[in-house]
Structure formats: C-alpha cells, structure tokens
Amino acid sequence: MTSPATDGRSGNEQSAGGALLDVSSVTLRYKTPSAAVTATERVSFSVNPADRFVLLGPSGCGKSTLLKAVGGYMHPSEGSITIKGRPVKGPGPDRMMVFQEFDQLLPWKTVLHNVMFPLINARKLDRKSAEAKARHYIEKVGLTRAADSYPHTLSGGMKQRVAIARGMAMEPDILLMDEPFAALDALTRRTCQDELLQLWDETRFTVLFVTHSIAEAIKIGNRILLLSPHPGRVKAEVVDVDTASPTDGSAGRLEKEIHDLLFA
Amino acid sequence: MSSARIILRATAETAAPEAERKLTWYELAWESGFVRKLLIILILAVIWEAYGRYLDNPLLFPTLSETLRALYDRVLDGSLPARAWASIQVLLMGYVIGVALAGTLTILAINTRLGSDFLETMTAMLSPLPAIALLPLALIWFGLGNGSLVFILIHSVLWPVALNTHSGFRGVSQTLRMVGRNSDLRGLNYVFKILIPAAFPSILSGLKIGWAFTWRTLIAAELVFGVSSGKGGLGWFIFENRNLLDIPNVFAGLLTVILIGLVVENLVFRTLERRTVVRWGMQN
Numbered sequence: 001m002t003s004p005a006t007d008g009r010s011g012n013e014q015s016a017g018g019a020l021l022d023v024s025s026v027t028l029r030y031k032t033p034s035a036a037v038t039a040t041e042r043v044s045f046s047v048n049p050a051d052r053f054v055l056l057g058p059s060g061c062g063k064s065t066l067l068k069a070v071g072g073y074m075h076p077s078e079g080s081i082t083i084k085g086r087p088v089k090g091p092g093p094d095r096m097m098v099f100q101e102f103d104q105l106l107p108w109k110t111v112l113h114n115v116m117f118p119l120i121n122a123r124k125l126d127r128k129s130a131e132a133k134a135r136h137y138i139e140k141v142g143l144t145r146a147a148d149s150y151p152h153t154l155s156g157g158m159k160q161r162v163a164i165a166r167g168m169a170m171e172p173d174i175l176l177m178d179e180p181f182a183a184l185d186a187l188t189r190r191t192c193q194d195e196l197l198q199l200w201d202e203t204r205f206t207v208l209f210v211t212h213s214i215a216e217a218i219k220i221g222n223r224i225l226l227l228s229p230h231p232g233r234v235k236a237e238v239v240d241v242d243t244a245s246p247t248d249g250s251a252g253r254l255e256k257e258i259h260d261l262l263f264a
Numbered sequence: 265m266s267s268a269r270i271i272l273r274a275t276a277e278t279a280a281p282e283a284e285r286k287l288t289w290y291e292l293a294w295e296s297g298f299v300r301k302l303l304i305i306l307i308l309a310v311i312w313e314a315y316g317r318y319l320d321n322p323l324l325f326p327t328l329s330e331t332l333r334a335l336y337d338r339v340l341d342g343s344l345p346a347r348a349w350a351s352i353q354v355l356l357m358g359y360v361i362g363v364a365l366a367g368t369l370t371i372l373a374i375n376t377r378l379g380s381d382f383l384e385t386m387t388a389m390l391s392p393l394p395a396i397a398l399l400p401l402a403l404i405w406f407g408l409g410n411g412s413l414v415f416i417l418i419h420s421v422l423w424p425v426a427l428n429t430h431s432g433f434r435g436v437s438q439t440l441r442m443v444g445r446n447s448d449l450r451g452l453n454y455v456f457k458i459l460i461p462a463a464f465p466s467i468l469s470g471l472k473i474g475w476a477f478t479w480r481t482l483i484a485a486e487l488v489f490g491v492s493s494g495k496g497g498l499g500w501f502i503f504e505n506r507n508l509l510d511i512p513n514v515f516a517g518l519l520t521v522i523l524i525g526l527v528v529e530n531l532v533f534r535t536l537e538r539r540t541v542v543r544w545g546m547q548n
Binding site: 071073090091092093095096097099101103104106107108117118121122150151152153 | 437439440442443445446447448449453457458461462464540543544545546
C-alpha cells in the first residue's frame with residue numbers, strides 16, 4: 001500500500017472494464033425561475049466494486065446534484081453515466097438512495113414494512129421472503145427491537161439506520177448516500193459512521209457517499225473526489241485514504257492538506 | 265497547573281421521591297375528551313331546559329324534556345328512523361359518487377398539466393356556487409326525485425374534496441417522491457402507494473368538510489322541495505311539522521340531524537383518524 005496521495009488530476013485511471021459506475025465528462029444544468037445554473041462541468045470519475053467513494057466539496061460544488069444524476073433523477077446535458085455498462089436513464093432499484101432528510105421513511109409503515117417496501121415493489125419478492133430479508137438487515141443495523149415501531153417514534157439516528165437497512169436489503173449495485181449523517185448530533189454521527197464501516201467490512205457493498213465534512217470523508221472513504229464550486233469541477237482525487245490513520249496523526253495531516261487544497 | 269482528569273461520582277442510592285403516581289379517578293376522567301365534551305353538553309342541556317320552562321311557550325321554544333319525549337315517540341312509531349334512513353340513503357349515494365369523481369379528477373390533475381389546469385379552473389368557478397342554487401335547474405333536468413338531490417349533493421362534495429386532495433398531493437415532500445420512484449413505482453401504483461397515504465391528512469380533512477357540506481345541502485334541499493316517491497327525508501319531516509305547528513317534533517327533527525352529525529364525526533371520522541394519521545404521527 002502506498003501512503004495517501006493527492007494528485008493534481010483524477011489520477012489512478014481505472015481500466016474501463018473494471019469500473020462499476022462510470023461518470024464521464026458530465027455537465028449538469030438546471031433552471032431556476034431567473035437563471036440557468038451549471039451545477040457541474042465536465043466531471044469524470046469511476047467507481048470500482050467495493051469502493052467507498054466520497055464526493056467532497058464546499059456547498060455549491062454540485063455534489064448532491066451529481067449524486068441525483070447517478071440516481072437517475074436528473075439528466076446530464078453533456079456526458080454520460082453508465083452503471084455496469086448500462087446507461088442510466090431514470091431512477092431504479094439497482095441504485096438505492098439514502099437521503100439526508102428524516103422524512104425519507106414512509107410514516108404510514110412500520111420499520112419492518114419500510115424495509116420491505118422496495119423489496120416487494122421493485123424486486124417483486126413475496127411477502128415471506130421480503131420479510132425474512134428485511135429482518136436480517138434490520139438486525140444488521142441493530143434495530144430488531146424497533147422493527148414494529150412507526151418512524152415518528154424513532155430518533156434521528158435510528159431513522160437513518162432504517163434508511164440504510166432499506167437500501168442495503170435491496171442489495172443494489174451501488175448505494176448512494178446523500179449526506180446521510182449531516183442532520184445528526186455529533187455523537188450519533190460518529191456511531192453511525194462506525195456502524196457503516198462495520199457493515200461494509202461484513203458485506204463489502206459499493207457506496208457513493210456525498211459529504212461536506214473533510215473529516216467524515218477521510219473516515220468513510222477509500223477514495224475521495226475533491227470538487228471546487230461554481231461550477232463544480234474536479235480538483236483532485238485522493239486515493240488509498242484507508243492508510244490514513246487517526247492514531248499516528250496521518251489522518252489529521254491529510255485533513256489539513258485537503259483543507260488547504262479546497263480553500264486555497 | 266494540573267492535567268485534565270475525570271472524577272467519578274458515586275451514584276446516590278438514597279430512596280428517590282415518588283417518580284410515578286397513579287392518577288385519581290377524577291383526574292383520569294378529566295383526561296378523557298369524551299367526558300369533558302359530555303359535561304359541556306350536559307350544561308347546555310340544563311340551560312335549554314331552564315330557559316324553556318321560564319319561557320313556557322311550546323310553540324316558540326319547547327323544553328328539552330318535551331323535545332326528548334317527541335323524539336322518543338317519533339322513534340317508537342318508526343316515522344323518524346324511516347325519514348332519517350331515507351335521507352342517509354340519498355346522502356351516501358351523492359357522497360360516494362362525489363368522492364369517486366373527486367378522486368378521478370385529482371389523479372388526472374396530478375399526472376397531467378392540462379388536468380391540473382382543468383381542476384383548478386373548475387374548482388375556482390364552481391366551488392363558491394352554493395349547491396342549493398343549482399336545485400331549480402336540477403329539478404328541470406332530473407325531475408322531482410332523488411336524481412336532482414344526488415346531483416346537487418355531488419356538486420357540494422366534489423369541489424372541497426378535490427381541492428383538499430389536490431393540495432395534499434402537491435404537498436408531498438420531494439424526498440418521499442424520490443423514494444417512491446427509487447422503488448420503481450409508476451402511474452397508479454405510485455399514486456396509491458405513495459401519494460394517497462402521504463397526503464392522507466389533507467384527504468381526510470377534505471372528506472370531513474365534504475361530509476358536512478352534503479349533509480347541510482341535503483337538509484336544505486329537502487326543506488325546499490321535500491317529498492319524493494311518497495316519503496321524504498329529515499328536512500321534509502321538519503318542514504311538515506312546522507306547518508302543523510308541532511314545534512317539539514321540529515326540534516326532535518333538528519336534534520336527529522345533530523345526532524347523526526355527531527355520530528359520524530365521532531365514530532366514523534375519529535376512528536379513521538386514530539387508525540391512520542394519529543398512529544402514523546402525521547397528526548396529533
């Protein structure tokens with residue numbers, strides 16, 4: 001393993017065959033009542049299987065918009081997004097989203113039925129196997145006791161865990177996480193981050209994670225894409241982030257390096 | 265300067281003052297909304313009885329006991345239940361058709377822009393038009409019969425229900441919409457599995473308003489033209505007895521209208537609320 005490195009351009013070019021998700025020179029524009037805004041300009045990156053790929057940047061760098069485009073909720077005005085070689089045309093259960101908002105759970109369904117909802121509707125599983133799968137993943141996020149509760153009785157951290165369980169239970173090609181811990185208090189956020197890493201250790205799923213916290217990016221990711229704002233452009237890619245350890249201070253140094261790069 | 269350190273406290277094992285205490289029976293009773301409302305009704309009943317006795321003029325204002333006796337007699341001889349049933353049948357017919365139409369219109373409106381424009385224009389034009397004002401026209405079109413009544417009932421329930429449902433649909437959060445599309449839901453599936461439950465608080469309040477509107481419209485319409493196919497409804501019962509100057513019976517009729525309203529509000533809608541929006545934490 002090499003030490004964490006930040007190279008000038010998106011280095012570490014992957015062979016196109018190995019990539020799970022391929023985003024190539026994507027430009028995203030959306031219209032507000034008064035102007036057409038360019039959220040990202042010619043952004044390229046590719047995510048390999050079992051990557052924990054983080055999109056990091058200050059607000060206005062289009063990272064959430066980029067994630068929505070991968071989710072299929074927006075169409076790029078330039079460039080292409082392919083997942084396992086298939087072009088992304090619209091939202092689909094092969095790319096499960098976890099949102100920042102607590103209201104992403106269906107309030108009229110219990111935790112168990114929330115997790116079962118996409119399994120039944122998108123994967124067309126029968127109720128019995130959907131329930132077995134849902135219970136398995138609810139146990140994985142440690143919410144077995146809350147399985148029959150309605151979302152409004154849960155804390156923010158528990159709601160986000162349910163959303164993660166719902167996404168993982170679908171066993172999608174890639175899990176898309178849009179600042180899922182940003183609305184949590186600091187202590188809960190840390191626990192949730194640790195749990196996410198532990199889940200990843202067990203199942204090695206692929207995740208595309210959006211955040212504006214440098215520390216969170218270093219903790220969660222093994223690769224980080226740094227974006228600069230107005231419009232969003234790729235500034236650098238950080239690879240082998242795993243090797244940065246909080247104990248010997250290398251994570252702290254990397255954090256400072258990234259900070260200087262983003263706010264130079 | 266000493267370094268930072270943690271000093272552990274021994275947890276106090278002394279007996280705590282009572283952390284929880286059973287409520288006495290009158291505190292429990294006061295907590296129940298039903299008991300409090302019953303108390304209000306009892307006080308109003310006492311005032312009614314007292315004023316009726318003080319006035320001592322059954323032609324103007326019968327006492328509560330006279331009204332209740334009239335109600336009891338009319339229920340026993342079967343005339344009041346038959347009239348109430350006749351009203352409710354017509355009412356339900358209009359209500360169900362109206363709600364179904366409102367549902368269809370709103371689903372069209374949420375899926376197409378033209379449908380949405382149509383709904384907005386129609387509601388803006390027809391919602392302020394009192395249903396009873398359409399009655400003369402309805403009588404020409406559908407004749408003296410339940411057809412005319414059902415027509416104006418549909419008019420009175422359709423617009424408020426459609427308006428509430430539509431604004432409920434539009435208020436469904438972007439996140440929930442995205443969650444629905446992420447689960448591959450499209451078309452009617454999306455409407456029934458995401459939009460309707462998510463908008464249920466507004467839909468329910470639309471249904472309640474619609475119910476009150478139809479009930480009022482029906483009684484008013486029966487007062488105006490009353491009898492159809494040999495037996496009229498509650499409105500006609502009230503009108504008839506006023507003509508006979510049997511005022512206790514008029515009051516008994518009015519009381520029946522109120523009672524049915526209370527029963528539907530407290531049994532049907534309250535139960536529906538408890539089982540849905542309250543349980544889901546969407547309303548307290």
